[in-house]
Every structure is written in structure tokens, then in C-alpha cells.
Amino acid sequence: MSKEDDTQVIPEIIYDKHTKTTYRKGRFYGKGGFAKCYELTNTLNSQVYAGKIVSKLLMTKQNQKEKMTQEIQIHQSLRHRNVVGFHNFFDDNHNIYIILELCRKKSMMELHKRRKALTEPETRFYMKQILSGVQYLHQNRIIHRDLKLGNLFLNDDLIVKIGDFGLAAKIEFEGERKKTLCGTPNYIAPEILTKKGHSFEVDIWSIGCIMYTLLIGKPPFETTSLKETYDRIKKCEYRITSNISVSSQHMIMMMLQSDPKSRPKVEELSSHEFIVNGYCPPSLPVSALTMAPRFEKFDVTSRRPLTEINNGEAMVISPQKKHNSITAGLLPTAPVTKTYSTFDAKENFLVLKSMIHGVIKSKPARHQVFSDEMSDPSAQPMIWVSKWVDYSDKYGFGYQLSDEGVGVMFNDTTKLIMLPNGINVHYVDKNGDESYMTVDNYPKQHEKKMKLLSYFSRYMREHLLKTGASVVKDTDSMSRTPHLHQWCRSTSGVLMQLNNGTVQMNFGDHTKIIMCPLMAAITYIDEDRSFRTFKFESIQKHGCPVGLYEKIHYAHEKLSILLESQ
Template sequence: MSSAARKDDGRSKDVVPEILVDPSGKRYMKGRFLGKGGFAKCYELTDLDSKEVFAGKIVSKSLLVKQHQKDKMAQEIAIHRELNHRHVVQFRSFFEDSDNVYIVLELCRRRSLMELHKRRKAITEPEARYFVKQVVTACQYLHHNKVIHRDLKLGNLFINDEMEIKIGDFGLATKVGYDGERKRTLCGTPNYIAPEVLCKKGHSFEVDIWSLGCILYTLLVGKPPFETSCLRDTYMKIKKNEYNIPSRVSLPARNLIAKMLKADPTDRPSIDQIMEEEFFSSGYLPSNLPTSCLTMAPRFDTLYKSEGLHRKPLLEINDMRPQTADPTKREMEKKESERAQMKGSESQDNWLTDLCGQLSAVVAAKPGEKICIQDDDAIDPACVPIYWVSKWVDYSDKYGLGYQLCDNSVGVLFNDSTRLILLANGENTQYIERDGTEHYHTLRAFPENLTKKVTLLKYFRNYMNEHLLKAGANMTPRESDQIARLPFLRTWFRTRSAMVLQLSNGTVQINFFSDHTKIILCPLMAAVTYIDEKRDTTTYRLNLIEKFGCSKELSGRLRYARSMVERLLTTKSGSVRGRSAAS
């Protein structure tokens, strides 16, 4: 089937029943749409007896016409149903009716490493160590059970509520029938595909090792090792083994990547040998990660000690080598911190420029005049924002603007351009000076000069809890959130029509006064989330709105958003807040 034909069929109006019944009589209720890819659409499925929520992968039989398509589907089910590992998406069951095949799977609400990568680009080495070790552990299990995944990539590494990795999507997986067997199928994803697959030399477990090398490189560098703007050039670089590892990547990480990306598959380490590599033992390995790392780097600083709360010192943020009192090194660290702050400011301007361009393209397409496709082609739940402002109170005539994020954390942007944030656990605080320097304390132990600001933070928190309704769902606090670094309110202004808020992770939020609707814009995901009058929330990709259209209501709000982003661009970081102005 051609890609064009598949795309058209993917938008066919195949009906998925509201209640699904498997052969045993177990009933599932279809819930939120989770996304689509290839031949499948995914929805939340709730077991009506146990109330457990799963992910339902639903494939229309109209797309399984040819025998090889049916065989591929059957092989995916046969392989996945036999797997049982902590870091593999749990297979629950499968069944079919006259229209569809249904696969019931473990639900991973935090999406995948692909969305984290889009928001963060390069992540810290402790995070990469944490994620990749879990993937290696899962691959050990797969390889010991003679399974080659053959499509390991960020988008197939799913994340659950506990921020644990789960390998999923076994559509290209295969089983090795005997020692030394070489598979011949040309399969994989361009940026992760091994040279022996491209050259059709026959392949085995080593293709997964190659993909792991690409994954580690992408997490640490911020882009895949062989990525180009042209598929042919990417394949040529893979065949020639042309890539470069930046010097900022630690030596143990560089060594491991180089070993996994050996052109000759027989030169690559086995999955068991990878686990013994220095990269996993030489640096800090977090036992867990906060939800906030989906959008912001965690804090791996030396944590506080306060009454009843004792933490061992964590190590520095990059390779986590033991800290030293060397003054030269300390000066280098200070300069690195200053460069990071400047880079953060530049990123904000770049994000606003990108967002302005994205909105301009959408507005020029006049999406409100197009006939919306009923299948909601522009919807992409994977782009849903991690944080947004759920409450705010303007007391800027005296002190500043107080706000609450969707996870119940509370912040104040004071009139002197400093910021104070109380995490959702109600204990840890983050104080940010005018120049961006961060300090971490608790609500019980903080410097005396912050007494007034802590008192005001509590006042804002209590006022919002007692008097304001909350928009959006809660995020459940976790122990690891103590090392969270939350996005803070960077700037805001209000017009006659709306409140405009910009967070430090690039998110721009506009709350409309007349009907209490909201739009949340993310330049990194190139997406908009619309919260309507009924408080129903839908996330769209901007380029798909441009292509397929949207409601007149959303179209009008996007036009308004473009003018507000233009205003943010003209003020940039020069002003913390704006006074009331005409819309």
C-alpha cells in the first residue's frame, strides 16, 4: 500500500464502538483519543469491572487487506503477548470483531522520550544514564528471549507515571530461530537504522545495539548522530559511519557511543557487555526522576539539610564527577552557569520568534474558513502541555502576580523581578534572583531576607485556594519532585480582552476574560491546547490546523495570539510585566 493511500485510509470513518466486548465477556469503555500512527489508532480503554485504564491499540481490518499485513499483525501479537518485564509495555489481551483488531496494553501517560526530546533537546547525563540503563535492562530480557526489537527509537520508549521507561511497539520485532540466524528484512527508522540493514547483509541482535548508540547520542547531544535534511544523505553518512561527538559529552559516554556505533556489527558489544560499561558506574545515577524533567532539567545540586529532612549531597549536573575545591574549576563552573543563563534568555527569544512564525503560517491559511474534517486530523494529544497556569491573582499594584500551576505548585513574580516558587509537595521552595541565579530552600528553613516574600507567597497560596476555581487536572506529587526544577512565570501582561502569561519553558498562555476560554501555545511542540467554555481540553498541531482547518472560535483566538506574541517579542525580557492595555 502506498504511503499516500495509507494516509487517506487512515482518515476513513471506521467506527470504533463506545463499548468493546472481548470473547470472555469483559467490557471496556472507549475513552480519550491518545493518537495515531501507521495503521493504528489509540484510545484509553477502561475495564468496566476493575475500573483499570489501559491503552487500546485499534487497527481497522480495512487496512489489513494483503496477507503480509495480516501476518505482520499476527507476529506482533505473538511476540508481545509472551513478554513480561518491568521495562516492557505490558500486553494485556487482544481480540477482534468484524471491523477491527483490538490490542489492550499498559497505559503510559507520560508519552515517550520523543516528546521529552522535542521539549528539552539535549538532556543531562544523569537523566540519560537513568533512561538508557532501563532500556538496556529491557533489551537484555528481549535478547535473552531471542527477540530482536528492530525499531528502538525515542518514540517507542514510553514513560509511565513513575517516569519509568517501557519499550513498546513490536510491529517490526522478530524472533531468532537458531544461533547465527541472519534476518534479511529491510526495516527500521531512518535515523536509527543500522548499516548492515541498509546494505542488506543480513542482521541480528546487533541492530538493537546500534539503535541504542543512536538513542544515547540523541539524548546527550540533542539530535541524532546521522541526521541530515535529506534521507539519501542520512543513509550515506550511516554507510560511511560519519558522525561527530561534541567534546562536552563525557569520556565514558563518548566511549560507549563509539562502541555501539561500530560499522561492523561483530565489533559492537553484546547487550550484557554494555551493562558493564564505565558510563553506568562512573557518574551519578538517579534512583528516580521528577515529572518536571519532561520539560525542565532537574536540579542535581547539593541539597539542603533541614529539620526532619536529611539528604546526601548530589553531585554536579553534567558528568557528576566528585566535586573539587579547585578554584580554577569553580571559576569555570561559574562561567558555565553565566553562559547557561544567557543561553536561556536567547532560547526565550528564539522560541517566541518560532511561535510567531508558526502562528503567522496558520493565520495566513485562514483555517476557520476551511471545512473541518470530522475525524479531527489536527488533534495530537502527545503535544499536551506538561505545565500551565491554572489560577492567578494580580496584586501588582503592591507586590506582584501570584499564580498556581496545574500540579498545584504556587509561584509569585514580585515587582522587583525576583520569583519564589513553592513545589506541589508544599515543602520545597525555589527562589530566583533578578539575574536568574537559583536558590533552593524549604518552607521551614530559608534565609531571613526572604521572610517577607515567603509570607506573601503563603498569602497568595491561601487566597487562590479559598477563592479561585482551578482549570485543568492535578498532577500527583512524587518523592522525586524534591529535585524538580519548575518552569517559572517569566513575563505577563493583561489587555482588555485577556491575560497573557509566558513561562520559562517557552509556553505562552492566553486566558480570555469574556468566556473563560484559554489557549496554551508551545513553540517546541508547535502545538496549541484549547480549553473551551465547558472546560474541555483539546490539543492540536499548528501545521495540521493550517492544513485541515479548525473551528472559527479557535481560529479567532489564534489570530489574537499572533498579535500577543508579536507584543512579547517587541518587549522581550526588558519588562517583567505589562500594565493594562487595549486589545
């Protein structure tokens, strides 16, 4: 455990003597730099916030105190829909507390790790908000200087909130150029590296890197060595793949130019062809954090669906062509069917087994007591199986997901998934082709299976779950929730593999592990139902709870057996 963890005392009840407000410390959200982040609840009105807490013991140097003061001064002066809300700050004998808007859907870095390349409508949705937030900052003469996916947070509605103003600076006079070397390697502008002086244009460069990463799936200058990355940035050496639209390529190239004077202002980017001419969804479903959304949406007045096109031509979605905008098309006579991707179950198991093998080989320490700080909440799974029922002797395997979606994997390997709203239903045939329907409108050949889905859903709600009513949102028709790909039972419990790569094991002692190769992490739900997520890398360095280590060992054995059988 690091020295900071030993020295920082964070009380369970935190009191602000100036406003006479009491906060109750809740779940741990993560740490970075000098700060730790916890959920804080105002005990008077139950309002929930993110508490950024910095130990005074770490603020030993004068320049550190000045930097903290500047961050607070800049952030508390900002009020915008796309900037993390600043509510208050205060201190006590031990810590400085900054009370911020809580963004429960983590940062866009976690979105990127789970999804890699996004569709163009999604990228447009996020880019419009990023540009709006940065335009507000620049109008207020603020350069952020550390724009990156990890500092773009998402609320429950997937609205982008720009946060972390630790490196931000105010331009005091026209033409002022800052000289500080700051930023994050993959997003840092060349003029910062060459120390020629920099201003607002560094944020434009960073936005170019962000847009490239969202569309291509990796940062433009990323290499295995820092020196090579910096060399490429200085030479402006990057490649754009041809599978994204011409307008998106052009917009990226406008931002990623060596000469800061050649880069456009935010206002110009907001009116770029990519932003204004392509389809932009008014909102996105939460399921888009893990799966590409559907964009076939019906126009009720004309009874016509929206069909995907690319560069003005109709296209079929396939794993090779994810990037598209949308226009009106003809009403199909049958349910819309698309094959989005083929999930490689064996490859998924191999990757996971390799990660687990690395953990076991390192012989990590096993702890009876474990601190929150050693977990990594940002890697927590978005979707997992919350309840299941095995009726495979007759029909199949039913399950409820953590987002309240319900699915059945039938004995003939076809699947039905009812979305959390209880209305939209996806049918997946033996080949992986998806059809979309509703509980009231479906082809006659699916009638028996729809009745079974309804039965499984009702059974789990009445006998296994305590769930509230779901709220139907416009975005639900765009949702593509993960579904069960395969499952197996043993005397020890049940293993379930979702088609987003998550592998879950529920054991007879009511403990569970949820493994995610995309996040390189494992979540452990112990006998007391405490929910903790650990990166495999962290376990190798710091160890893990005794119970989790035993489950990791079992998972390795089980995956080995399954791979041999496949």
C-alpha cells in the same frame, strides 16, 4: 480527512465476548501506521489501559494479517518491567483491539523535543532501563528492529517501557540472519541498508543512536535528505562533541561501529564505565520532562549536600556545561545558588510569531465540528497555568500551575515558586539566579515574600481550586518546575509566558490557548473546557475549529505589539 478515518468505526463501548469484559472508550492518544490509540477503561474494575485499535478494512493483504499476528504473538509472550505490558487482544466485526499498559507521560520523543540534550545522570537513568529491557528481549531471542525514542514510552514514574513490536522478529536458530529492510531512518543499522543480513546487533546500533541523541540533543546521522543520512550511516560518519564525558563518548563509539561483530552485547554495555561509575538518580521527578533537574541532594546523616562534578572535578552548572555526575561536597553556609540558563523571552516570541504567521498565511479551513484524529495529544503541554490572581497594585501576580505548584512574580521581578509537595521552594532573583529552600527553612530576608507566597497559595486553594493533598516524594528535591517569566493584561484577557517557552493566553470568554514552540503546537481549551492540541503543521493542512482560528489571529497581533514594545 483520510480514507482510513472515514472507514474506521470505533464504538464508545467495546465488548470482549471471550472474557465478557466491557471497555469504555476515553480520550484519543494518537495514531500511527494502521492503528489508532485510545484510553480504554474496564467498566467492571475501572482499570485504565491503552487500546491499540486496527480497522479490519485496512488489513486487506495476507502479509498484513501475518505481520499483525506476529506482533501480537511476540508482544504477548513478554513480561518485563521495561516492556509495555500486554494485557489482552480480541476483535469484533470491524476492528482488532490490543489492550496494553497505559504510559501517560507519552514517549521519549516528546521528552527529547522539549529538552534537547539531557544531563548525564538522566541519560544514565534512562539507559540502564533501556539496556535492561533489550537484554530481556535478546535473552528471549527477540530483535526489536525499531528501537527509537518514539517507541520508548514513559509511565507516571518515568520508567521506560519498550513498545511497538510491529517490526520485531524472533531468531529461530543460532546464526540466523534476517534480510527484511526495516527500521526508522535515523536509527537504522548499516547492515540493514546493505542487505547483508542482520541480527541482534541492529538493536545495539539503535541504542547507540538513542544515547547520542539524549546527550547531544540530535540524532548522530540526521541530515535534511534521506539519501545523505543513509550515506552517512553506511560510512559510519558522525561527530561527537567534546562537552560530554570521555566514558559516554567511548560507550557511544562502541555501539556505533560499521562491523556488527565489533559491537558489544547488551550485557557488556550494562557494565560499561559510564553506566556503573557515574551518579544515577534512583528516580526522576515529572518536572524533568520539561526542565533539567537539580542534583544537589542532602545526606541527612552527614548533613552534607551532593555537589556536581565533571570528570572528577567540581564544576558550576551553566548552559554550556550540562553534563555531570555527582559526589559529596562541603555544606554551604547560604542556600545553594545556581544559574541554569538565561531564557530569551524576545527570541521565544519571535519563533512563536513566525509559526503563527505561517498558519495564518496558509488560510486554513475553519470547521464547526472537529474529529479527535485531527488533534495531536502527544504534543500536549506538560505544564500550564491553571489559575491566577492579579494583586500587582500591591505585591505581584500569583498563579497555580497544572502540577499544583504555586508561584508569585513580585513587582520587583523576583519570583518564588513552591513545588507541588508544598515544601520545597525556589527563589529566583532579578538576575535569574536560583536559590533553594523549604517553607520552614529560608533566609530571613525572604520572610515577607514567603508569607505572601503562603497567602497567595492559600487564597487560590480556598477560592479558586479544588485540589487534593499532594504526595511528597523523594524526587521533589530534584524538581525544577517551569515558572512565570512575564505577564501582561488587556481588556481581552491575560498573557503569560513561562521560562520553558510556553506562552498562554486566557480570554474573558473562559477560553484559553497554550502555545509551545518546542512542540510546534497549540492547545485550545474551548467554552466547554474540552482540551485539544494541534500541531501548527496539521492546522495548515487540515484546518482547525473556528474559535481557535480567531484566537490564533489575536495571538499574532498581540505578539507583534509586544515585540515592538520590547
